[in-house]
Amino acid sequence: KNRITGLVSVFQKYNKAVAKSSKQEPQGDIGVDAFxxxxxxxxxxxxxxxxxxxxxxxxxxxxxxVNGYIRPTIRSNAxxxxxxxxxxxxxxxxxxxxxxxKITLYFDxxxxxxxxxxxxxxxxxxxxxxxxxxxxxDESGKILANVRDNYQTINxxxxxxxxxxxxxxxxxxxxxxxxxxxxxxxxxx
Numbered sequence: 565k566n567r568i569t570g571l572v573s574v575f576q577k578y579n580k581a582v583a584k585s586s587k588q589e590p591q592g593d594i595g596v597d598a599f600x601x602x603x604x605x606x607x608x609x610x611x612x613x614x615x616x617x618x619x620x621x622x623x624x625x626x627x628x629x630v631n632g633y634i635r636p637t638i639r640s641n642a643x644x645x646x647x648x649x650x651x652x653x654x655x656x657x658x659x660x661x662x663x664x665x666k667i668t669l670y671f672d673x674x675x676x677x678x679x680x681x682x683x684x685x686x687x688x689x690x691x692x693x694x695x696x697x698x699x700x701x702d703e704s705g706k707i708l709a710n711v712r713d714n715y716q717t718i719n720x721x722x723x724x725x726x727x728x729x730x731x732x733x734x735x736x737x738x739x740x741x742x743x744x745x746x747x748x749x750x751x752x753x
Contacts, residue, residue: 565611565742566611566612566647566742566743566744567611567612567692567693567742567743568612568644568743568744569624569636569640569642569644569672569693569744569746569748570623570624570636570639570640570641570642570644570672570746571612571640572604572610572612573604573605573610573611573612573613574602574603574604574605575602575603575604575605575610576600576601576602577601577603578601578603579603583601586600586601587599587600587601588600588601607686607687607688607692608687623639623640624640624642624643624644624746625643626643626654628640628641628642628643628748629642629643629654629656629747629748629749629750630656630749630750631749632749633748633749634670634748634749635670635675635748636675641748642672642746642747642748643746643747644744644745644746645736645738645744645745645746646744647738647742647743647744651735652735652736652737652738652744652745653733653734653735653736654733654734654736654747654750655731655732655733655734656731656732656733656750656752657730657731658730658731659730660730661728661729661730662728662729662730662752663726663727663728664702664708664723664726664727664728664729664732664752664753665722665723665726665753666720666721666722666723666751666752666753667700667708667709667720667721667723667732667750667751667752668718668719668720668721668749668750668751668752668753669698669718669719669721669734669747669749669750670717670718670747670748670749670750671693671694671695671714671716671717671718671719671746671747671748672691672693672694672695672717672746672747672748673691673693673694673715673716673717674691674692674693674694690715691715692739692740692743693739693743693746694714694715694716694717694739695714695736695737695739695745695746695747696712696713696714696715696737696739697711697712697713697714697736697737698711698714698734698735698736698737698745699711699734699735700721700732700733700734700735701732701733701735702727702729702731702732703729703730703731703732704729706727708721708723708727708732709721732752734747734750
């Protein structure tokens with residue numbers, strides 16, 4: 565039942581509202597190739613595949629939060645906490661003290677399963693991958709932000725007064741017992 569950011573299982577199927585079969589074959593030579601539809605299963609179905617890979621793949625490295633990608637592409641492009649970690653923390657460190665005015669965080673609101681419209685049924689009211697509660701502290705432990713009930717992909721934290729620090733830490737809560745906390749990108753200016 566665990567769901568992990570940047571990992572989606574797809575199935576050869578189609579949405580009857582927009583297609584007539586799981587394969588599209590154009591009539592005649594119109595310059596369009598035939599192709600199959602491979603789509604993710606809508607929640608609450610479409611669980612991740614249980615698997616064990618050796619050697620392990622470093623898919624959720626902290627390096628991903630500064631790689632310039634704010635969503636999955638051909639890789640996860642996210643940092644994902646260990647679900648067993650009761651206090652997942654992500655720390656950014658610099659060699660020199662930084663003057664911090666603004667921190668922008670990019671969270672997972674499940675780009676593969678958008679809430680397209682109120683006319684289409686959804687099994688939840690908020691995206692299950694999105695980090696809802698988190699704190700940001702500087703290297704001395706001073707709280708720079710305390711956010712609760714977040715539901716947005718992009719969180720811009722503008723500080724009332726600039727802070728000088730060589731590090732900041734994000735202390736996150738897992739969105740649920742089956743979804744670990746994850747972050748796509750952190751920008752500090």
